[in-house]
Amino acid sequence: MRKPLVQPYPKDWFLRTRAYRLFMLRELTSVCIAGYLVFMLWWLYQLGKGDTESFRSLLSIAKHPVSIGLHTIALIAAAWHSITWFNLTPLVMPMRIGEDRVPNVVIAIAMGYGPWLAVSGFILWATLR
Amino acid sequence: MPEQTITLDVFRYRPDEDERSTIQSYDVPYYEHWVILDALNWIKDHVDGTLSFRWSCRMGVCGSCGMMINGDPKLTCAAFLKDYFPRAIRVEPLVNFPVERDLVIVMDDFMSKLTSVKPWLIRDDTRPMEEELLQSPSQLAAYKQFSMCINCLLCYAACPELDGDPDFLGPAAIALAHRYNLDSRDQGTAERQDILGAEEGVWGCALVGECTAVCPKNVDPAGAIQQAKVAVTKDWYKRLLLPWGKR
């Protein structure tokens, strides 16, 4: 007579292996990015008031160590999102030329890292010029 | 008998006697050229004939000797003792499957998932059987990687999302569906779309990526699933924008 045994799966599986932890780290970048988006809304709202006083308060908050700390965390999380996203692009959108697959590095650079560099450079130039 | 031995901590479950699993330790002769499957066969031949496990080809083709080795899904015919020596090796059945006995898992659920994606060439014409369906080398290259699967189920054991939704089709079945969808001779994409586009289809995947990492045949099921997501999404928008159109 058959009596199959069903084994329980660990509820904390995402802490169990390095690969699972890296996966969860990648997914959790979204929490930091969501937090920054909320800040961005407030930032635009404050800028939209237009008067110098509102802008001064915006600046003084931006210079506060807490802001610097949170921005640093958000920047690391966002950059980690970018890197993992671009590295997975060839998986989602592979390309072939005839029988040969275009190397993953080429796709990641052409569709990810290249545009990333261009966009970042352009925005920095537009704000600093 | 060589001078050195290695310990195997083996998962045991005897359905006729046990209510739960136990771990039984065996000391096995250590040879550099032995794989874990050799050690298991030595135990079965010399120590304990009741130990049950599946195996056949001993060369990474049949896909039947997959087990959890120290918690990682591996083909035991390709996992050498020397990579673990001198520490003990924990040998358990693949996770995400019910255990039939000892290291033997129940595959019934997987088999029905596999057939549900219609893994064969579907044709809507009635051309005679003797007529060839020609295919160019680049058309073959488009799907060849996804056709290398040996159904060893390491990818199912590596997938944490299967625990949350046991009905999730899973890596190998979706990779095989994608393989036929990419085949220039196949015309069954629309027929497979209902199952691939269901919640139990591609949407059970959160791209952990471990299925691809553990695959002994470099099938890249994670890639297949993401590409199938893109295809299913295009199809969803097509149905939304052109509800009267032919699918």
Added chain:
Amino acid sequence: MSHLTKTNEAFWWSLFSAGGVMAALFLPVMIFVTGFVLPFMMGEDVESQRDRMVSLVTFWPVRIALFGIIFLSSFHCAHRIRHVLMDFGLRWAGVALMICCYGAAAAGAVAAGLILVRL
């Protein structure tokens, strides 16, 4: 396979993917600008700093781009957070979880639209 559940996950996934691209391309440099360039790299004259920032952000193509970035990135985050919560064992919450996550993203997108139009 006993049953199939119909789903519009394709729609949410397309927003997630588009948002993922937007966030990957734009957010690191935007964080750098609001967190480090503006307070430390734009000189001491507050008036001219404000004028430059305002003229940059009120330029219409920039407003539209900012709306696209915030709208899509919000849905990207909502989708990921929903799946993380499912992985953490909240799969049973199903539709309620969707309403919370995507509802928050939609609220953020509406707020972004209103703020950007009134800048």
